Amino acid sequence: MNGKLYxxxxxxxxxxxxxxxxxxxxxxxxxxxxxxxxxxxLSVWGAVLAGYLTGAYLLRKSxxxxxxxxxxxxxxxxxxxxxxxxPARADDQVFYRLLKLVGKAMLEQVSGAKRxxxxxxxxxxxxxxxxxxxxxxxxxxxxNHRSNLSKDLLAELEQITHYTEQALFxxxxxxxxxxxxxxxxxxxxxxHQAIAENRYLLRQYSVQIVLTETDDSVYSDEKWLxxxxxxxxxxxxxxxTGSPKIRFYTEHGGNEVSLxxxxxGMGITAGDLPRIFEKGFTGENGRSASQDAxxxxxxxxxxxxxxxxxxxxxASDEETVFQLSFHxxxxxxxxxx
Numbered sequence: 001m002n003g004k005l006y007x008x009x010x011x012x013x014x015x016x017x018x019x020x021x022x023x024x025x026x027x028x029x030x031x032x033x034x035x036x037x038x039x040x041x042l043s044v045w046g047a048v049l050a051g052y053l054t055g056a057y058l059l060r061k062s063x064x065x066x067x068x069x070x071x072x073x074x075x076x077x078x079x080x081x082x083x084x085x086x087p088a089r090a091d092d093q094v095f096y097r098l099l100k101l102v103g104k105a106m107l108e109q110v111s112g113a114k115r116x117x118x119x120x121x122x123x124x125x126x127x128x129x130x131x132x133x134x135x136x137x138x139x140x141x142x143x144n145h146r147s148n149l150s151k152d153l154l155a156e157l158e159q160i161t162h163y164t165e166q167a168l169f170x171x172x173x174x175x176x177x178x179x180x181x182x183x184x185x186x187x188x189x190x191x192h193q194a195i196a197e198n199r200y201l202l203r204q205y206s207v208q209i210v211l212t213e214t215d216d217s218v219y220s221d222e223k224w225l226x227x228x229x230x231x232x233x234x235x236x237x238x239x240x241t242g243s244p245k246i247r248f249y250t251e252h253g254g255n256e257v258s259l260x261x262x263x264x265g266m267g268i269t270a271g272d273l274p275r276i277f278e279k280g281f282t283g284e285n286g287r288s289a290s291q292d293a294x295x296x297x298x299x300x301x302x303x304x305x306x307x308x309x310x311x312x313x314x315a316s317d318e319e320t321v322f323q324l325s326f327h328x329x330x331x332x333x334x335x336x337x
Contacts, residue, residue: 006057017049078106121171128168135161154200161197162234166296169227173303180221180308187259187326188213190222191248194229198237205237205244212249216257218326224304225324228312229261231297232322236263251323256311259324268316276314277302 021042028038071080081099139157142150188211195202195209202209236246240263247262268276272283280295305312311325 003057003061006060010053013053017045021045078103078110124171125168128164128171131164132161135164151200152204155204158198158201159234162230165227165230166300169224169304170296170300173300173307180224182219182221182308184217184219185222185225186215186217187250187257188216188248190225191229191259193222194226194233197226197230198233201234201237205240207237207240208243208245210245210247212247214250216250216259218257218328220308220310220326224308225310228301228304228310228324231301232261235297236261236265236320239263239265241266247319255328256325257328258311258326260321261324262319262321264319267320268314270316273314273316277312 024045025038025042028041067084070084071077074080074083081096081103084096084099087093087096135157139154142154142157191211201207233246237244242264245264247260249260249262251258251260269284272281275281276283276298278295279299281299282295302312304310305324309327311323313323313325315321315323
C-alpha cells in the first residue's frame with residue numbers, strides 16, 4: 001500500500017482535527033485555563049490522533065500486503081474472492097461483494113469459453129479423421145495407376161496428410177496425456193516409419209537419407225515421436241539446397257541418449273536460432289525460401305517434447321542438427337531386463 005497516498009487522503013481529517021484543536025484552545029483560554037494545562041490537553045489530543053492514524057495505517061497495510069501475496073500465489077487470480085477471508089469493515093464488505101459478483105461472471109465466461117474450445121477441438125478432430133478417408137482412397141488410386149503424374153500427386157497427398165496431422169496434433173497438444181501411450185520403442189523403428197510416411201516427398205526432391213543405425217531403445221509414445229520426426233523431415237525438405245541430404249544418428253552422454261537429425265539445407269541464422277521454437281516465428285531464411293511458412297511445425301515439436309519429457313535443441317553450422325534427448329532410466333531397464 002502506498003504510504004504517501006494514504007497520508008494524502010487523510011489531509012481532510014487532519015484539517016478537521018486542527019480546526020477542532022484551535023476551537024478548543026480559544027474556548028479554554030476564554031475560560032481562564034492556564035497555558036500548562038492547555039498544552040497538556042493539546043498534546044494528548046495530538047498523540048491520540050497520531051497513534052490512531054499510524055496504527056490504522058500499519059493494520060491496513062498488513063491486510064493489503066497479505067491480500068497481494070495471496071493474489072500472487074493464485075494461478076487463476078479471478079478466483080481471489082473464493083479464497084480470501086470475508087472482511088470486517090462495512091466498506092470492505094461492499095468491495096468484497098463486488099469482487100464476488102465479478103468473479104462469478106468471470107467463471108461463467110471462462111467455463112463458456114472452455115466449453116466452446118472443447119467443442120471446436122472435437123469438431124476439428126472429427127473433421128480430420130473424416131478427411132483422412134478420401135485422402136487414403138486417393139493414395140490407393142494413385143498407387144494402383146502408376147505414372148509420372150501419380151507420383152507427383154502422391155507427393156502432394158503426403159503434404160496434405162502432413163498438414164492435417166499437424167492440425168490434429170495442434171488440437172490435441174493442450175492435453176496430450178489423454179492420447180499418448182508410453183512404452184519401450186526402438187528409436188530407428190520410429191525413424192523408418194517417419195521416412196516411409198514421407199517417401200514420395202523424399203523421392204520427388206531426390207533427398208538422400210543416411211542412417212547410422214543403433215539398437216537404442218527409449219520409453220516414449222511412438223505416434224507423437226513419429227509426428228515430431230515428420231515435422232523435422234518436412235522442414236529439411238522445404239529448406240533444401242543443392243543435393244539434399246538428411247542424416248539420422250545417435251549420441252550418448254551421461255544418462256541420456258540423443259537422436260540427431262542433420263540436414264545440409266540453407267541452415268538457420270545465428271540471430272534466428274534462439275527463436276525458432278516460438279509460435280509463428282519463421283525466421284529470415286524461412287521467409288525467403290517459403291512463402292507458406294507458418295512457424296507452427298517447430299513450435300509444436302517443442303511443445304510436444306516438453307510434454308513428453310524429451311529435450312529438443314538445435315544447432316546450425318555446416319549442417320543444421322536437431323537433437324532429441326531421451327532420459328535413460330536405469331531402474332526401468334533393470335526391471336524390463
